Amino acid sequence: MISRPIGIFDSGVGGLTVLRQLAARMPEERMIYLGDTARLPYGTKSRETVVRYSLHNAAFLQEQEVKLLVVACNTASSLALGELQKKLRIPVVGVILSGAEKAAASSRSRKVGVIGTVATVRSGAYEAAIRECAPDVQVVSVACPLFVALAEEGWLQDEVTQRIAQRYLKPLQDQGVDVLVLGCTHYPLLKPVLSEVMGKGVLLVDSAEEVAAQVERTLQALGLRNAPPAVTRSLPPRIYLTDCSPHFLELCERILAFPPEEVEYVDLG
Amino acid sequence: MISRPIGIFDSGVGGLTVLRQLAARMPEERMIYLGDTARLPYGTKSRETVVRYSLHNAAFLQEQEVKLLVVACNTASSLALGELQKKLRIPVVGVILSGAEKAAASSRSRKVGVIGTVATVRSGAYEAAIRECAPDVQVVSVACPLFVALAEEGWLQDEVTQRIAQRYLKPLQDQGVDVLVLGCTHYPLLKPVLSEVMGKGVLLVDSAEEVAAQVERTLQALGLRNAPPAVTRSLPPRIYLTDCSPHFLELCERILAFPPEEVEYVDLG
Numbered sequence: 001m002i003s004r005p006i007g008i009f010d011s012g013v014g015g016l017t018v019l020r021q022l023a024a025r026m027p028e029e030r031m032i033y034l035g036d037t038a039r040l041p042y043g044t045k046s047r048e049t050v051v052r053y054s055l056h057n058a059a060f061l062q063e064q065e066v067k068l069l070v071v072a073c074n075t076a077s078s079l080a081l082g083e084l085q086k087k088l089r090i091p092v093v094g095v096i097l098s099g100a101e102k103a104a105a106s107s108r109s110r111k112v113g114v115i116g117t118v119a120t121v122r123s124g125a126y127e128a129a130i131r132e133c134a135p136d137v138q139v140v141s142v143a144c145p146l147f148v149a150l151a152e153e154g155w156l157q158d159e160v161t162q163r164i165a166q167r168y169l170k171p172l173q174d175q176g177v178d179v180l181v182l183g184c185t186h187y188p189l190l191k192p193v194l195s196e197v198m199g200k201g202v203l204l205v206d207s208a209e210e211v212a213a214q215v216e217r218t219l220q221a222l223g224l225r226n227a228p229p230a231v232t233r234s235l236p237p238r239i240y241l242t243d244c245s246p247h248f249l250e251l252c253e254r255i256l257a258f259p260p261e262e263v264e265y266v267d268l269g
Numbered sequence: 270m271i272s273r274p275i276g277i278f279d280s281g282v283g284g285l286t287v288l289r290q291l292a293a294r295m296p297e298e299r300m301i302y303l304g305d306t307a308r309l310p311y312g313t314k315s316r317e318t319v320v321r322y323s324l325h326n327a328a329f330l331q332e333q334e335v336k337l338l339v340v341a342c343n344t345a346s347s348l349a350l351g352e353l354q355k356k357l358r359i360p361v362v363g364v365i366l367s368g369a370e371k372a373a374a375s376s377r378s379r380k381v382g383v384i385g386t387v388a389t390v391r392s393g394a395y396e397a398a399i400r401e402c403a404p405d406v407q408v409v410s411v412a413c414p415l416f417v418a419l420a421e422e423g424w425l426q427d428e429v430t431q432r433i434a435q436r437y438l439k440p441l442q443d444q445g446v447d448v449l450v451l452g453c454t455h456y457p458l459l460k461p462v463l464s465e466v467m468g469k470g471v472l473l474v475d476s477a478e479e480v481a482a483q484v485e486r487t488l489q490a491l492g493l494r495n496a497p498p499a500v501t502r503s504l505p506p507r508i509y510l511t512d513c514s515p516h517f518l519e520l521c522e523r524i525l526a527f528p529p530e531e532v533e534y535v536d537l538g
Binding site: 122160 | 308315388391422428429433436511513516536
């Protein structure tokens with residue numbers, strides 16, 4: 001059991017930021033990543049569809065005998081975590097709780113902003129998780145559908161991106177939030193612009209960074225951690241994508257600094 | 270055979286603009302529309318994936334006994350038309366040829382611009398079709414990935430959209446094109462901005478408008494046209510979506526001015 005890999009899935013390649021954090025923290029663990037690039041994005045789709053796709057992804061990773069499943073996608077974590085935890089016999093960790101805990105603990109104004117996809121914001125998952133941690137915190141959520149497209153276009157530090165960010169983030173600034181949760185795996189790519197627009201007094205919480213600690217605690221608690229190796233160099237992860245268009249392979253490379261030859265194709269229907 | 274419906278598929282709901290044109294031109298024809306909203310967009314994905322999804326969509330519409338298939342999606346028309354024509358025993362009409370013919374016939378500068386998704390532009394389908402019609406025409410193509418997101422966000426006549434359009438369209442202006450093919454079903458929603466940026470001397474070609482005439486000619490040639498009815502009111506179309514999130518139902522309504530109750534859900538995997 002112990003040497004079995006950690007499974008990670010995301011709607012696309014954005015969740016590779018989560019894999020990077022996990023590998024940095026636990027270089028002795030093997031990782032298998034599945035990006036459902038053929039059916040992405042999840043963020044505009046219904047709960048039913050996101051649950052169905054999440055179960056497909058989990059089934060594929062279970063066949064690879066993973067010992068723990070990380071749902072790196074915020075939308076899938078928001079809409080499908082309960083269903084996955086009910087159906088699978090391994091621990092399932094989403095990204096919402098870690099981000100919510102960090103946000104609740106960090107806010108001094110007790111006003112937290114959350115940005116995410118339409119589906120994540122509509123689900124109210126971050127609000128519920130933050131209120132569970134700290135009932136006194138007020139949460140203001142805004143869907144930012146253009147951010148994924150801007151990040152994928154590579155317009156990361158760009159005047160157009162800045163103007164769009166100013167427009168999306170205005171209600172959060174008006175409410176005086178001092179913590180902003182980046183509730184989508186693509187958004188950390190826009191950190192410089194988001195940080196500039198929100199100003200220095202606002203902490204940006206990246207759920208990808210936070211979740212690695214939660215995964216480590218969970219493995220530890222269950223006695224599932226691998227023994228530290230003699231040399232602490234990360235094992236190369238296995239990466240599967242449901243669509244291997246040049247577009248996604250380029251994005252993989254950009255996020256991981258990684259040769260796309262090591263990406264395998266898998267057909268989930 | 271004659272009273273059998275016309276089948277139309279698109280990756281999403283943008284192709285409803287094609288349905289609207291068909292219904293306006295042939296009110297006596299029944300229409301069945303399938304939007305693969307669960308797996309959209311196609312425009313960032315590989316040829317293999319787009320062909321596979323297109324064959325799924327066509328199979329569903331064939332079960333509904335359609336007499337002709339319209340591929341309303343530019344990406345699917347670019348990547349999968351040949352495969353569909355090979356596999357199906359009914360006529361299959363894509364949107365590329367109609368747009369290409371119109372563009373080739375209209376350009377006086379003999380320089381035509383094409384905008385579309387990454388996959389459509391990479392396929393070179395418009396270039397090939399335009400050159401086939403008019404070998405002397407020079408084609409300049411640009412992928413505009415942000416346009417779909419902007420159209421879905423409803424930022425149709427917006428300063429940000431204008432700036433993005435200026436950036437994307439600059440190479441086309443520099444080359445002196447006098448015709449611009451809108452090679453994606455979402456782009457007609459941005460016509461006012463595109464028209465303003467390109468200037469009055471540039472004709473915008475909407476493939477959705479052009480394809481209705483081609484479908485009518487094809488049905489006529491094959492003796493498959495329905496008899497004109499006594500009252501020329503369009504028959505209500507049957508609309509199927511593979512994901513019925515509120516987001517898509519709102520878009521349906523915006524494009525068709527249509528109650529979303531009449532939209533049915535279908536699971537294609």
